[in-house]
Amino acid sequence: MGQPISEPAMPHAPFAGHIGRTVAESRPWWPPGPGHSDGVKRPNVLVVLFDDVGFADFGCYGSTIRTPTIDALAARGVRLTGFHTTAMCSTTRAALMTGCNHHSVGMGCLANFDSGYPGYRGKIAPEAATLAEMLRPAGYANYMVGKWHVTPLSETGPTGPFDGWPLGRGYDRFYGFMDAETDQYAPELVRDNTPVAPPGGFDTGYHLSADLVDQSIRYLSDHAADRPERPWHLWLAPGACHAPHQAPAALIQGYDAMFAHGWDVERERRLARQIELGLVPAGTTLPPRNDGVMAWESLPPPGRALATRLQSAYAAMLDHFDQQLARLWAFLEASGQLDDTIVCVLSDNGASQEGGPIGMVNAMGPYNLRPELPPEKVARIDDIGGPHTHSNFPWGWAMCANTPLKRYKQNTHGGGIRDPLVVSWPRGLAARGELRHGFRHAVDLVPTLLDLLELKAPAQRAGRTCLPLEGESFAPLLHDAAAPPRARAQYFEMFGHRGLWHAGWKAVAFHPKGRPFDDDVWELYHLEEDFAENFDLAAAQPQRLAALVDTWWREAERCQVLPLDDRFGERFAENGRRVQGARTQFVLHAGMGHLPTDVAPDLRSRDYRIEAEVLVPEAGCEGVLVAHGDATSGYSLYVQGGHLVHDLNVGGEHQLLRSERPLRPGRQRLGVTVTLGPWVQRQMPVGGSFRVPAHREVTLTIDDEAVGRRQCAHGFNTLTSWSGLDIGLDRGSAVSHYAAPFVFTGRLFKVSVALGPMASVTAGAEAQAGTELARQ
Numbered sequence: 001m002g003q004p005i006s007e008p009a010m011p012h013a014p015f016a017g018h019i020g021r022t023v024a025e026s027r028p029w030w031p032p033g034p035g036h037s038d039g040v041k042r043p044n045v046l047v048v049l050f051d052d053v054g055f056a057d058f059g060c061y062g063s064t065i066r067t068p069t070i071d072a073l074a075a076r077g078v079r080l081t082g083f084h085t086t087a088m089c090s091t092t093r094a095a096l097m098t099g100c101n102h103h104s105v106g107m108g109c110l111a112n113f114d115s116g117y118p119g120y121r122g123k124i125a126p127e128a129a130t131l132a133e134m135l136r137p138a139g140y141a142n143y144m145v146g147k148w149h150v151t152p153l154s155e156t157g158p159t160g161p162f163d164g165w166p167l168g169r170g171y172d173r174f175y176g177f178m179d180a181e182t183d184q185y186a187p188e189l190v191r192d193n194t195p196v197a198p199p200g201g202f203d204t205g206y207h208l209s210a211d212l213v214d215q216s217i218r219y220l221s222d223h224a225a226d227r228p229e230r231p232w233h234l235w236l237a238p239g240a241c242h243a244p245h246q247a248p249a250a251l252i253q254g255y256d257a258m259f260a261h262g263w264d265v266e267r268e269r270r271l272a273r274q275i276e277l278g279l280v281p282a283g284t285t286l287p288p289r290n291d292g293v294m295a296w297e298s299l300p301p302p303g304r305a306l307a308t309r310l311q312s313a314y315a316a317m318l319d320h321f322d323q324q325l326a327r328l329w330a331f332l333e334a335s336g337q338l339d340d341t342i343v344c345v346l347s348d349n350g351a352s353q354e355g356g357p358i359g360m361v362n363a364m365g366p367y368n369l370r371p372e373l374p375p376e377k378v379a380r381i382d383d384i385g386g387p388h389t390h391s392n393f394p395w396g397w398a399m400c401a402n403t404p405l406k407r408y409k410q411n412t413h414g415g416g417i418r419d420p421l422v423v424s425w426p427r428g429l430a431a432r433g434e435l436r437h438g439f440r441h442a443v444d445l446v447p448t449l450l451d452l453l454e455l456k457a458p459a460q461r462a463g464r465t466c467l468p469l470e471g472e473s474f475a476p477l478l479h480d481a482a483a484p485p486r487a488r489a490q491y492f493e494m495f496g497h498r499g500l501w502h503a504g505w506k507a508v509a510f511h512p513k514g515r516p517f518d519d520d521v522w523e524l525y526h527l528e529e530d531f532a533e534n535f536d537l538a539a540a541q542p543q544r545l546a547a548l549v550d551t552w553w554r555e556a557e558r559c560q561v562l563p564l565d566d567r568f569g570e571r572f573a574e575n576g577r578r579v580q581g582a583r584t585q586f587v588l589h590a591g592m593g594h595l596p597t598d599v600a601p602d603l604r605s606r607d608y609r610i611e612a613e614v615l616v617p618e619a620g621c622e623g624v625l626v627a628h629g630d631a632t633s634g635y636s637l638y639v640q641g642g643h644l645v646h647d648l649n650v651g652g653e654h655q656l657l658r659s660e661r662p663l664r665p666g667r668q669r670l671g672v673t674v675t676l677g678p679w680v681q682r683q684m685p686v687g688g689s690f691r692v693p694a695h696r697e698v699t700l701t702i703d704d705e706a707v708g709r710r711q712c713a714h715g716f717n718t719l720t721s722w723s724g725l726d727i728g729l730d731r732g733s734a735v736s737h738y739a740a741p742f743v744f745t746g747r748l749f750k751v752s753v754a755l756g757p758m759a760s761v762t763a764g765a766e767a768q769a770g771t772e773l774a775r776q
Contacts, residue, residue, distance in 0.1 A: 022539040025103040042138065042453050043428060045131075046444075048325065049096070051089060051147060051181075051242040052409060053100040054351035054401030057318060061420045062274040062403065064258055065315045066189065069325040070200040070345055070422060075433040077343070077424030078478055081279050082439045082527075084501070085349050087416040089180060089242070090149050091121070092348040092442050095437060097150070097169075098128040099446030099457065099469040102495070103560045103765050112153050112180065112598070113575035122152045129461045131446055132170030135233050137454055143219045144171040146237035147213050148178050157599035162193050173754040175215040176237070178596065181722055183630055184239055184317075185387045186732035186740075188596065188723055193725075195594040197731050201740070202387040207248070209238055209317075217331050224335060236328075240321040243354060243363060243392040244632075245385060247316035252385045255312035255319075262296030262304065263396035264289075270403040278435050282532050290359050290415075293396045293676045302378045303358065307467070310393040312358040313385040313660075314401075338426070342452060344413045344445065345422040346522060350415045351401035353408035355392030363390045364633035364721070365651020369682065369692060370714045372651065387733050390632040404532040412492040412499035412508050415535050424746060428452065429478055436477050438485045439501055439527070443471030446569075451475035470559075487646030491555040496566035503543040504528040507548035513566045521561040522549055569718065576602055577758060578645040586753040588626070588727050600628055600725040603635070603674075603718045605693070607756030610637055611671035611701075612727075615747035618665045623744030625670060627730035629721030631692075636735040637672050638742065642708065644700055646672045647736035650714035654736060657706040659700050669699040674715070676759065683768075692717060693759075727751045 017029030059067040060074040085092040086102050094100075094107035102108060105128040106121035114122045116369040123701060124130065131561040132142035144166040150166035156178045166174035175191050182188045185202040193469065200206030216236055218419055223232050267286060274280040289295070299307065332338040360366060360527065361377045361384055384391050398408050405414030421440075423429070450457060458466050476483035485504070492499035496511035498520070506527050509520040524545040525536040538545050565571070579598075586601045601608070612625040618640055627636040636647045642662035648655040661669070696715045700708035723732050728748050729741040 040138075040141075040454065042231045043425060044231050044337060045135065045140070045449060045453070046341050046343045047096070047233075047235045048343070048345045049093070049146075049235070049237040050240060050321075050345070050347040051238065052349065052352045053241050053318065053347035054403070054415070055396070055405055055418050055420055056270045056274065056403040057241075057351070057401050058420050058422070060277075062270040062277065062626065064269075067322045069322045069329060073329070073343060073345060073424050074422045076426055077422060077429060078431045078434050078436050079279070080421040080423070080436050080440055082437055083346065083419055083421035083441075084417045084490070085347070085419050085438065085442045087349050087412055087492065087497070089147075089348045091494070092122050092633060093150050093237075095442040096445050097130045097132075098124060098467075099443055100128050100467050101443055101470050101491070101559045104128075104467060104470060106560075107150060108561065109494070109571070110180070111149050111151055111775070113571045114578075115565060115571055117560070117563065117695055119562070120565070123155070123312070124150055124169065125460060125467070126163075127464050127467045129458050130169045131449065132233060132235070133461060134170075134446070134450065134455065134458055135453075136170055137458070138453070139230055141223055141227065141230055141232045142171045143216070143223075143232065143234045144174045144176065145216050145219070145234065146176040147180075147239060147242075148176060148237075149180055150173070151178060153179060153596065153598035154575070156596045156625060158195075158593060158595070160193070165193055166628055167192055170400070171235075173219055175219075176212065178237070179598075179722060181242045181244070182239060183244060183387070183390075183632070183733060184210070186630055186723065187211075187239075188732075195596070207246070207320070208242055209321045209324050212236065213328050216328055220331065220335075220337075237320050239316055240317045242354065244390040245313040245317050246387070246389070247313060247320045247383060247385050250536045251316040251320060252309070252312045255315045256308055257314070259308050259311045260304075262308075263293075264296045264398040267400045267403050270400065274404070280531050284404055285534060286404050287534055290395060290399050290407055292461070293399055294357070296396065300420070303374065306374070306378050306381055307359060307394050307397065309381050309384050310355070310391055313391055314393050314397065316385065329624065340425075340426070340427045342425040342449065343423070346418075347419040347766065349409045349410060350405070350411075350417065350419065351398040352392065353395055353398055353410065355394050355398065357395050359394035359397075360392050361389050361394055362632050362652045362733060364719070365653065365714075367565040368633070368650050368714060370651045371698040388631045406533055407510070410494055411496070411510065412494060412497040413510065416494070416497075417492060417499070423478060425452070431478065436474075436481055436591045438477065439490070439504070440474045440477070440486060441471065441490045441492075443469075444474050444486070445471065447471045447473040448478075451738050452478075478552055489555065490496055491559065491561070493553055493556065493561050493564075495568060496564055498552060500548050501527070502548060502551060505544065505548060506533070507545055507552065508533070511566055517564050524548070573716075576604070584623050584743045584755040587755070588751040590728065590748050590750060592727055594731065595725040597628070597721055597724045600720070600757060601753040601767065602758070603720060603755070604718060605676070605759040607673075607675045608749065609671060609673045609754045611669050611713060612637065612751045613667070613749040614670055615667045615749070616663050616665050616743075617746055620665075621744065621746030622742075623746070624728065624730045624738075624742045625744060625748060626725065626727045627735045627737050628723075628725035631733040631735065632721070633719070633757045634721040634723065634735040636730060637670070638730075638736065638738065639670070639744070639746070640738060644670050644702065645736070646698060646700055648674070648696065648698065648715065649735050650710050650716070653696075653714060655710070655712040655714065656736070657698050657700055657708050657710045659702065661702075663702065668703050669701075673699045673701065676715075677711070
C-alpha cells in the first residue's frame with residue numbers, strides 16, 4: 001500500500017543526540033528538514049495542464065492541429081478515452097490537486113468569488129492537502145509554473161493573505177499568473193509572492209508560452225545543479241488555449257487552409273479519425289449541432305473567413321505551446337530524466353462556448369456592452385491573435401473541438417467534462433501507444449500518482465485532520481487494460497447543470513438559467529454503448545434514472561454542492577461589492593507596486609474622480625500618471641506633448657480627451673472626473689434589455705480648473721480589464737496611444753481615487769453580458 005507520508009520535522013523538534021561536557025563525549029544529531037529522503041528512489045512527476053482544450057484537439061485524439069510533442073509522448077505511454085473533469089478551470093484544478101471533489105474543498109465554482117456557502121469559498125480548504133504538500137515530506141521539490149486560479153482574486157493583492165498562493169500550498173517556487181486568463185504578450189506575472197513585469201513584449205518577440213517553458217527549464221536546471229538526487233514535481237499550466245487566443249501571426253495564417261472547409265466537415269473528419277484510432281467505438285455518430293450553431297454553408301463568405309481565422313488562432317496557440325513543450329522534452333532527455341519522469345498531459349475542461357455564436361475579435365467590448373458588429377470583426381481579421389485583440393472562436397469550432405460530444409465547458413454533458421489525458425512513464429509503465437477505456441475522473445489523479453509512487457495520503461495538514469481522498473486510483477489500468485472499472489459513483493454540477501455517472505450509466509440535466517431546478521429535464525445514457533450521448537433512455541428506463549438522480553442528491557448533500565445556484569455574473573458583482581464594501585477612497589503612493597485588477601479601485605457603473613499630485617519641472621515632462629488595463633480595455637491618465645490626456649478605452653475604442661491648455665511648471669493636481677449620464681433601456685444583440693447609462697461625462701482638471709470636457713458613449717459596466725493597475729507607468733501593453741511603459745518623467749507624489757456609490761446596474765449588466773454572451 002506504500003509508505004505513509006508524515007509531516008516533516010519542525011525546527012523545534014526535540015534534540016535526538018547527546019550533549020556531554022565535550023565534543024568527544026557528545027553525539028550530534030540533525031533533524032530531517034524539507035527535502036529529506038526516506039531512502040526510496042522515486043520518479044519525478046510532471047503535470048502539463050492545458051486550458052479549455054477539447055477532447056478532439058490533440059493530434060493523437062483525432063485533430064489535424066500539429067501536436068507532435070504530445071503525440072510522441074502518447075506513443076511512449078497511454079491515452080485515456082474516458083477521463084472526465086468538472087466543466088470549469090478552478091474546479092478541475094482543485095480536484096486534480098487534492099484528490100477530492102471540488103465542492104468538498106470549497107471550490108464549487110470559480111476562485112473569482114465567494115458565494116457565502118462552504119462549498120463555494122473560491123479557495124481550497126485548509127483541511128485538503130495538495131499534491132505538492134503530499135510529495136514534499138517524501139523528499140520532493142515542487143515547482144509551479146503558469147496558471148494557478150485557486151486563490152480568491154480578492155486575496156491576490158500585495159498584502160495577501162498568502163496561505164492560498166502556490167508557496168502557501170506546498171510549492172517551493174512559482175512563476176505564473178493568478179487569474180483565469182492573461183494577455184500572452186503582456187501577462188500579469190507573479191514570481192513566488194510578488195508581481196513582476198514580463199521580461200519582454202510583443203515587439204521583442206515575447207510570448208508567455210515560451211516564457212513559461214523557459215522558467216520550467218530554469219527551475220529544473222537549477223534543481224539538477226543543486227540537488228540532483230532529489231525528485232521533483234513540476235505543475236506546468238499554460239494559458240493555452242484559454243482566451244485570448246494569441247500566437248505568432250505566420251503560424252495563425254498558416255492554418256487558414258486547413259480549416260477553410262468549416263466546422264461541419266472538420267467534425268466529421270475528426271470522428272472518422274477517432275474511430276480509426278480506436279478512441280471512439282465503431283458506429284458512433286455525431287449528435288446534432290449544439291443549439292445556436294449555424295450550418296457552415298449558411299455563413300456568408302466574410303463570416304466564413306472570419307470564423308476560419310478565429311479557429312486558426314486557437315489552433316496556432318495550441319501548436320505554439322506544443323513547440324515549447326518540445327524544448328522541455330529535449331532538456332529532460334538530454335539530462336537523462338525523461339524515462340524516469342511520470343508525465344501527465346491533460347485539459348481542465350472541454351472547449352469554451354465563451355466566444356458566442358460568431359466569435360469575438362476583442363471580447364472586452366461586449367463584456368462592457370459595446371457591441372462588436374460583424375463588419376468590424378471582419379475589418380480586423382488580420383489583427384486576430386495580436387496584442388490588440390482578445391479573441392475567442394465561435395460555438396461551431398468549440399463544438400468541433402469537443403467532437404463527438406455535446407455542448408461545451410460549463411456544461412455537464414460530455415463536451416464540457418470529457419477530456420484528453422496522456423500518461424507516460426517509460427521506466428515504470430510498459431505500455432507504448434496504447435488506449436485505456438472506461439470512466440475516470442479528475443479526483444482520481446492524486447490517488448493514482450500516490451499509488452505509482454508507493455505513498456499514502458497524509459492524515460494531517462498544518463495540525464488539521466485531512467479530508468479523505470474521494471478519488472480512486474487508476475494505476476492498475478495504466479498497467480493492464482483489463483483492470484477493474486471504477487467503482488465509485490461520480491457527481492457533476494456547474495451553474496445548475498448536473499450529472500451523475502455510475503457503473504457505466506450517466507444521468508445528466510442541462511439547466512437553462514433562471515428556470516426552476518425542478519423543471520429541468522434529466523436524460524439517461526448508457527456510456528458503455530453510447531459514447532456521444534446520442535440515445536436518451538430516460539423514458540425507457542425511468543427507474544434506473546430515478547435511482548441515479550436520487551444518488552446525485554445524496555452526493556450533492558455529502559459534498560457541499562447545495563444550495564444550487566445558477567447565477568454567473570451576479571456572483572461576480574456581489575463579490576465585488578462585498579470585498580470592497582463601503583470603501584470609496586484609495587490613496588496610491590509613489591513607490592507602490594502593481595495592483596491586480598480585483599484589488600484595484602472598482603470603477604464599474606459608478607461616478608469617480610482620479611487625481612494625481614505631481615511636480616512638473618521647468619523643462620516639462622511626460623508619461624503615465626495611472627493606468628489600469630491593457631490595449632484591449634482600460635483607462636489611462638497621462639501627460640503627453642505638454643498636455644493632460646485621459647483615455648477611456650472600452651474594447652479597443654479609444655475615447656480620448658486632451659486638456660485645452662498645456663501644463664505649467666510647479667506642483668499641481670491633475671485629475672479626471674467621470675459621471676454617469678441618464679439611464680436608458682438598451683437591447684442586447686443576444687436578446688433581452690436592461691437599464692444602463694446613456695453615456696459618461698468626462699472632465700479633465702488642473703488644480704480643480706476644468707480644462708476639457710467630453711461625452712463618452714461607453715464605460716466600464718462589468719469589467720475594467722483582466723490586467724491590473726500601475727501608477728507612474730503603464731507596465732503592460734499600452735492602454736492608450738504611447739509606447740509602454742511610458743514612465744512619468746516629472747515627480748509623482750500620489751494618486752487619489754474617490755468613488756461614488758456603485759449603481760445597481762452592475763448585477764444586471766454582469767448577468768446579461770457575462771451570462772448571455774458567455775454561457776449560451
